Amino acid sequence: MGVWYMPPFELVQPRDLDGALKHLADWATDTKILAGGTDLLPSMRQRLFEPRYLLAVGRLPELRGIAWEDDWVRIGAAETLNAVAEHPQLCQAFPALTEAAASVAAYNIRNMGTLGGNVCLDTRCHWYNQSYFWRKGIGFCLKKDGSVCHVAPGGRQCWAAYSGDTAAALVALEAQLRLVAPTGERLVPVREFFLNDGQRRFVLRPDEILTEVRIPQWMAGYQGRYFKYRIRQAVDYPLVGVAVLVRTSGPRVLDVRVGLTAVNPMPRYFDVPSEWLEDPPEAWVERVVEAVVRLARPLKTSLLVSPAYRQHLVRVFTRRGLRSLLALPTAA
Amino acid sequence: MALHDIRLKVNGVEYTAQVEPRLLLVHLIRDVLGLTGTHIGCDTTHCGACTVLLNGEPVKSCTVLAVQADGGEVLTVEGLERDGQLHPIQEGFREEHGLQCGFCTPGMMMSAYALLQQNPNPTEEDIRFAISGNLCRCTGYVNIVKAIQYAARKLHPPQ
Ligand SMILES: Cc1cc2nc3c(=O)[nH]c(=O)nc-3n(C[C@H](O)[C@H](O)[C@H](O)COP(=O)(O)OP(=O)(O)OC[C@H]3O[C@@H](n4cnc5c(N)ncnc54)[C@H](O)[C@@H]3O)c2cc1C
Ligand code: SF4
Ligand code: FES
Ligand code: FES
DSSP: OOOOOOOOEEEEEEESSHHHHHHHHHGGEEEEEESSOOTHHHHHHHTTTSSSEEETTTOOOGOEEEEEEEEEEEEETTTTTTHHHTOOHHHHOOOHHHHHHTTSSSHHHTOOBBBHHTTTTTTTTTTTSHHHHHHHTTBBTTTOOOOOSSSSOOOOOOOOOEHHHHHHHHHHHEEEEEEETTTTEEEEEEETOOOOOOOTTTTOOOOOEEEEEEGGGGGGEEEEEEEEEOOOTSSSOOOOOOOOOEEEETTEEEEEEEEESSSSOOOOOEHHHHGGSSSOHHHHHHHHHHHHHHOOOEEEEOOOSOOHHHHHHHHHHHHHHHHHTTTTOOOO | OOOOEEEEEEEEEEEEEEEEEOHHHHHIIIIIIIOTTOOOOHHHHHHOEEEEETEEEEEEEEGGGGGGGOOEEEEEEGGTOOOOOHHHHHEEEEETTSSSSSHHHHHHHHHHHHHHHHHHHOOHHHHHHHHTTOSSSSSOSSSHHHHHHHHHHHSSSSO
């Protein structure tokens, strides 16, 4: 058997959402939700989580399906990233989302990894995503088992970076999340879902299941692209992710949005004020770039490249995205 | 810890087993079923040596619980050969020198198999994309790509 043993747990495999909610009504705080497991299972082997129960949601019928319904496009949270990335109508309607989904991990991970798991991804840090042995060697850290932060020593906050790719597109697309608990359900705009706190991460409660991601159909009129930086393709998580969305009508630019991931404890976004768009793009493109750069606060949560370089790439990607979608000549 | 009864088909053969929920699919395949062609190259879901087909799709079997494969069909490298005849993918790896130490090879071949099922005429870029989740420390990938191109030609000879 492997050196890193999986800690023991009980696996709960309900047949439908009701069954899952029944379990959560009694055991929410002792339970971790298991979707594709591509982040959770390796993390459990590192003893980052040792839940008493894993609640398997990957096969729940209520979490499946991709459908155009009323004013929304509904994507079941348990749809795999490959199902999203290869869905022809989604690729047509929301290219920034499908490009982001296609860029996650590698093909043989995206067949298990789900959209819901990608949205609810844990935050990441060099001092945290390590084996128990390694973490013990440095006296642990604030996020797990310890009391100091090695990134911002002296502080009381965890700055681990939120590193899900699809969220960059979803915040720009003004997607909503359906969260279902034993006591009822709520729809939370993805823009209000995340917290700028590497430890608390988001407003999802332990008794809630993310069942669907829904995107307003009117967002289908936007062109979009996703840009991502990581050291090793197919292996590393993003160190920078930028989604750029543009809506035009002939020569007129109607709307521009930028979503940003992997450089803060939460994804960020910037909607370009409509007054700016009355001027020709060359007058405001660099202003947008600088506004997005100001949102990015990469820290030494990764030692692979410097925070300054990641900040620089936010500038490069935002500029590249805007200039290509607005068909402007490439900047010198 | 409650044990789970599972039933699954591996390389066309029906198996039942009683497993702990934490047993990984790769450990079921290797340690319980004794099919050691599937390799384990890491503890971090990075290397892809453990790639098998689960219900026709390539997945990293070190990151799937055996219980998650319950009711499913698994294809491992042992299932490629038929009646002593190597599969064209295996033949391609031999003919084009697609391996050196061979550790990554079973996973590579499963990713290649899935690709050729879905895309009989892949470009070099398609091939590299399909095997991007499989790391090789030896070959530099060039001969692996050639091996898969060999198999594609053999399976679907140009008209
Ligand atoms: C080598 C490697 C490279 C990777 N590279 C990337 C990358 O480049 N970009 C990236 O974004 N990710 C990456 N990942 C992480 C992961 O594969 C993806 O984020 C994937 O989408 C996670 O989905 P999952 O279904 O496997 O989630 P799981 O691992 O099952 O769950 C992840 C988290 O979400 C929670 N969760 C899952 N589903 C729900 C739900 N429906 N309701 C409530 N909570 C839920 C779980 O409890 C857990 O905390 C990588 C992983 C590996 C192993
Ligand atoms: S930012 Fe600080 S507290 Fe958070 S995981 Fe990194 S070292 Fe730990
Ligand atoms: S053994 Fe390395 S990815 Fe599975
Ligand atoms: S042949 Fe040695 S790892 Fe690929």
